[in-house]
Amino acid sequence: MTDFTQTPQTGTIILAGATGELGFLIAGFVIRRGATVKALVRKGSANARIPELRRLGAEVIEVDFNSVSELTRACSGGTCVVSALSGLRDVIVETQTRLLNAAVEAGVPRFIPSDYSIDFTRLPEGSNRNLDLRREFSTRLNNAPITPTSILNGMFTDLLTGQAPVVLFKIKRVLYWGDADQPMDFTTMRDTAAYTAAAALDSATPRILRIAGEVATIRDIQKAAAEVTGEKFGTLRAGSLGFLGLMIRITRSLSPKNDEVFPPWQGMQYLHNMLSGKPKLNPLDNDRYPEIRWTLIREVLATAR
Template sequence: MSTAASTTSAGHSVAEPLTIALAGATGDLGHRIGLALLDRGARLRALVRPASAAKPEITALRERGAAIVEVDFNNAAALARAFAGADCVVSALSGLRDVIVDAQTQLLNAAVAAGVPRFIPSDYSIDYTKLPEGSNRNLDLRREFGRRLDQASIQATSVLNGMFTDLLTGQAPVILFKIKRVLYWGSADQPLDFTTIADTAAFTAAAALDPTTPRYLRVAGEVATVRDLQAAAAATTGQRFGRLRAGGLWLLKLMSRIARRLAPAPKEVFPPWQGMQYLHNMFTGLPKFSSLDNDRYPDLKWTTVREVLATRK
């Protein structure tokens, strides 16, 4: 348990749990971060818009002892009051510019106004700091907010986790279970970073309670190539899997551009072309983590690709 020291009237030092303010607790990742913080003994203050207060995720956190604060993000004074006394603000918001840039800026300004010492933004991705501008819309938004965060008078830490391993069970078109192939572009030997949602949440909770975190923390539950994914799929299904090279990286990039032109879906957070951009980024190797911070919190256990695939029904 991470604590802050206070002093009684008799002069004795008393350890107090740290207070973490969490935005985005109704989402899968945010809810898991909230539960992990409670497991670590934190005082959790979950910020929710009034319309979200009755959601089951919030009810579950309330029943675990979290303080639920209904607040209008557009009310700067109310937001600052909601952050008063917090040791860290954690954002797990998901969305486009109105969320990643605008709403998080509201959180950031309120945190600074309230004197909160630390801020963890909603990054949770591959290493976008190594990617060129324009290569990924969603990551460009994170980069834009990051510039604002770096200019603020607050200590910032971004948690980068690669791709969520959970997506390999079907949502990410990489392991094609029906035809028993692993789809890829470029090289089958390119190392890729994967971390489960649960492991990302657990690490983020530990980082939120750690006042010594650097600007970036990078973790991967497993670093795997396409050949490794092929072996994992075969081992968990008991069936032979092959590889399907769809072409070079130039083709995947072209496909994403065509898909965006034909079906732009500008209000969708993850339209098909966005997933193509993400895969292209990963297969280029540019955002591959050069080092990992997995050992920073020794109590954490990391989930492998095989363990995730074994849960697929």
């Protein structure tokens, strides 16, 4: 749980991507802190979260994301633009660039892009398609007359029970490639949203904030799975990182799905990056907002039983 008994904060957060899971959570945490949310949604959208945003207390503004002039009007009066947009190049690079230009034109002092990932600044180009897009936008953001802050959170812990099937409950194994003792960063989506809300209302944030709800190895995940199930769990080494890289290339060539945000090979790229240790977050900025209590891996795994 996160305590928000402190004095209500002021500020107007312009939030793009508020109908997505992460964006919706960010909106809720900003409002709980006493600040204002202007949620930008596509014109004509019938997303079920729009009435929920209004019930939370957000002001919902329909915009044409292809129109910088409309976005500029929507950003007027904002103290920080927060993007939780999800997509490929047309969204992460092009739409965010229009949003950035609008923020600058409207005089918004700060911008938080839709990064929420491992440290892509430490990865070689070409090792992760989705993170390459964030690197490309980051270059544009760095050159804009606005104060940027990226929030890097490792991997969403929630994915361990779904899209990233590392914990194989049926056979009681934790799947991995490479080194089972490589430390990795995990943060729940909820904790990431809570931290993003705090950062959006903090006018003194640095260029990058790094957080991890828990730093864990494959063996730590194995131990957590055993604790929550009360059963013995083992590890399953599927091969070296070189072998995983080969699997990624084969999977991508047989089923490219280049128009999908998260095809199977994209998740494999992310896992390869994490297990390599290259994008490990350091130093961590977990203590910047002491009211946030971090959710552990074992707490997330317990919900999958």
